[in-house]
Amino acid sequence: MAFDLTLTQQVMTVIRDQIARRQLSAGARLPSIRAFAEAQKVSKSTVVEAYDRLLAEGVITARRGSGYYVAAASAPLSLAEIGPRLDRQVDPLWVSRQSLETRDYLKPGCGWLPASWMPEDDIRRALRALARNPKADLLDYSTPAGHAGLRQILTRRLAEKDIDVSPAQVILMDSATQAIELLCRFLLKPGDTVLLDDPCYFNFLAKLRAHKVNVVGVPYTPNGPDMAALTTALETHRPRLYLTNTSMHNPTGASLSPINAHRLLKLAEAYDLTIIEDDIYSDFELEPGPRLSAFDGFERVVYVGGFSKALSASIRLGYIAARPDWIEALTDLKIATLFSSQTFAAELVCQVLSDGHYRKHLDTLRQKLAAVRGPTAERLDKLGLKPWLRPQAGMFLWCELPEGYDASDLARQALNEHIVLAPGNAFSVNQTATRFMRFNIAQSQDERLFAFLKSRVRI
Numbered sequence: 087m088a089f090d091l092t093l094t095q096q097v098m099t100v101i102r103d104q105i106a107r108r109q110l111s112a113g114a115r116l117p118s119i120r121a122f123a124e125a126q127k128v129s130k131s132t133v134v135e136a137y138d139r140l141l142a143e144g145v146i147t148a149r150r151g152s153g154y155y156v157a158a159a160s161a162p163l164s165l166a167e168i169g170p171r172l173d174r175q176v177d178p179l180w181v182s183r184q185s186l187e188t189r190d191y192l193k194p195g196c197g198w199l200p201a202s203w204m205p206e207d208d209i210r211r212a213l214r215a216l217a218r219n220p221k222a223d224l225l226d227y228s229t230p231a232g233h234a235g236l237r238q239i240l241t242r243r244l245a246e247k248d249i250d251v252s253p254a255q256v257i258l259m260d261s262a263t264q265a266i267e268l269l270c271r272f273l274l275k276p277g278d279t280v281l282l283d284d285p286c287y288f289n290f291l292a293k294l295r296a297h298k299v300n301v302v303g304v305p306y307t308p309n310g311p312d313m314a315a316l317t318t319a320l321e322t323h324r325p326r327l328y329l330t331n332t333s334m335h336n337p338t339g340a341s342l343s344p345i346n347a348h349r350l351l352k353l354a355e356a357y358d359l360t361i362i363e364d365d366i367y368s369d370f371e372l373e374p375g376p377r378l379s380a381f382d383g384f385e386r387v388v389y390v391g392g393f394s395k396a397l398s399a400s401i402r403l404g405y406i407a408a409r410p411d412w413i414e415a416l417t418d419l420k421i422a423t424l425f426s427s428q429t430f431a432a433e434l435v436c437q438v439l440s441d442g443h444y445r446k447h448l449d450t451l452r453q454k455l456a457a458v459r460g461p462t463a464e465r466l467d468k469l470g471l472k473p474w475l476r477p478q479a480g481m482f483l484w485c486e487l488p489e490g491y492d493a494s495d496l497a498r499q500a501l502n503e504h505i506v507l508a509p510g511n512a513f514s515v516n517q518t519a520t521r522f523m524r525f526n527i528a529q530s531q532d533e534r535l536f537a538f539l540k541s542r543v544r545i
Contacts, residue, residue: 093128097136100126102145105156116146116154176494178288178295181508188506194530195497195508195523197287197336198399199481203454203528205438205447209398212437222433227425230417232258232405233432239439240391240405247368248380249389251407257416258427262366262392262404263289266329269362269388269406270297272419279325283311285484285513285522287336287364290329299326303515306338308475310346313353320357327360333375334367337513337524338484339477347376354386361387366404369396369448370455372479384409393435396451397444403431455481455528462527465536470545471523481528484510487521488545496523496542503538 091099104110116122119137123130137154140146147157185196216222231237237253244251259265274280276298282290284303294301302319305312311330319325332342342350354361363378368391379389384407392404406416420427438444463473463483471485487493493509500507508526510519 093132094135094139097122097126097128097133098140101136101140105145110156112156112158114156115152116156118153176497176509176512178292178512180497180512181288181506184501184506188504190504192505192529192532192535194525194532194535195506196526196529198395198526199451199528201399203451204398205444208438208441208443208447209401209434211443212434212441215437216433223429224433226429228258228427228429228432230421230426231256231413232427233429233436236432236436236439237405239436240407243439244379244389244407247374247377249377249407250380251384251389255384255407255410255413257406257408257413257420258432259404259406259420260424260427260431261394261402262364262390263293264402264424265390265392265404265406266290266362266364267293268416268420268423269390270294271423272412272416273327273360274299278327279323281316281319281323281325281328281359282515283330283335284515285337285510285519286329286515287331288512291513291515294329301515306335306340308338308340310340310342311350313346313349316350317353320353320359324357325359327362328354329362329364331364331367332378333365333371334477334480334482336367337482337508337510338475339480339482340475341375341477341479342378344376347378347381351378351382351386354382359386362390363387364390366390366392366395367480370452370480372452379407388412396448397435397438401431401434403428403435452479455479458527458531459483462525462530466525466530466539469536469539470543471525471539474522481526483525483527485523485525487523488543489521491543492520493523494520499542500538503534505535505538 119130119133123133144157146154148154181195185193237256240256241251241253274297279300280294281302281304283306302323304316304319361378378387389407463476466485470488474484474486497507497509508524510522511517
């Protein structure tokens, strides 16, 4: 036995080895708990726990009154079934599917930071603190609006962006994605028209298609939406909703200028337009920029935030800030469709945010992004992938390929080399980004990426 394992793990290893060597074949009965405990010189409780774990893994099965048996052999693993779909159409879900379904691939096209950049020590410290805190609520449903202490902290963080909101105007969700889903349920009905930036975050487009609404794309500029095109879209389509990132826009990295923010809000008032301001990347910002929510006072703007980008992709928690009467209705809708948000995640995030280490972590993240942003842009530019904009913050570069290249074709070729890229038309409402590619600078530091691009792109 391997004595660095626990006794339970040692017993499990013995059984797995016997199955692997065919000493125990499929359907064979295992020794009784007493007999196996005596043979391995361990307690009966150790064997019980080992059998229970193997049951949970599906290695063995239990028959009431009869004992434990080796489970039937599993079907052979087919790598083709779990590998990337090279024949899949490049649609708004393409990048997400490839990024989430592949393992051990380079992922310069994904939308999250490397796990090694995340504050694992802070999270483990928070977990230990929760385990020792008898007042931490780890078992019960949350209140409808969510953890009161965390909502208080969020209002203070929003105040740093000049967003004036009370804890009663904040409702917690299991993620920013879920927050936008609830808002779509609340604000839209099939057949409504919604404006999206072109390009935009691809999941916006996929989500709105699921709600069976009409989507109209508005060209995006380095200072925000093209105001002339936005005005035309408002006059022509009379949309119900506009969904956008105002800071560190996905995929371009641009941020809304103060002038365009004021123009946008005047148009929203004139055309009875509601705006969802998705600010999921706000923690990467060097200095607070203009927020529609701050200028508007939540008359027509709903604010959405979350923690998956800077804290942990595994701890799913987001939130909505909105005017009080909408929060009341959204809370009822949340109960009807989701019932409750995650109490444990809220307790954990509250613990992390209460620790002074988190602000230091954010400073470190910004420094790391700043250190790789310029050099990555230069390397891509030299290879013929010209950055559309050189943003001051955030993780994204939106790059244009030379004439004659199709980003979707390049992305398919990259999958053969175990590289996941993000082709432009996955982000484009009007499919006008054939030659564009989004790069995540934090995930673009492996030399294999640049070797691949150099071998495929000719200037």
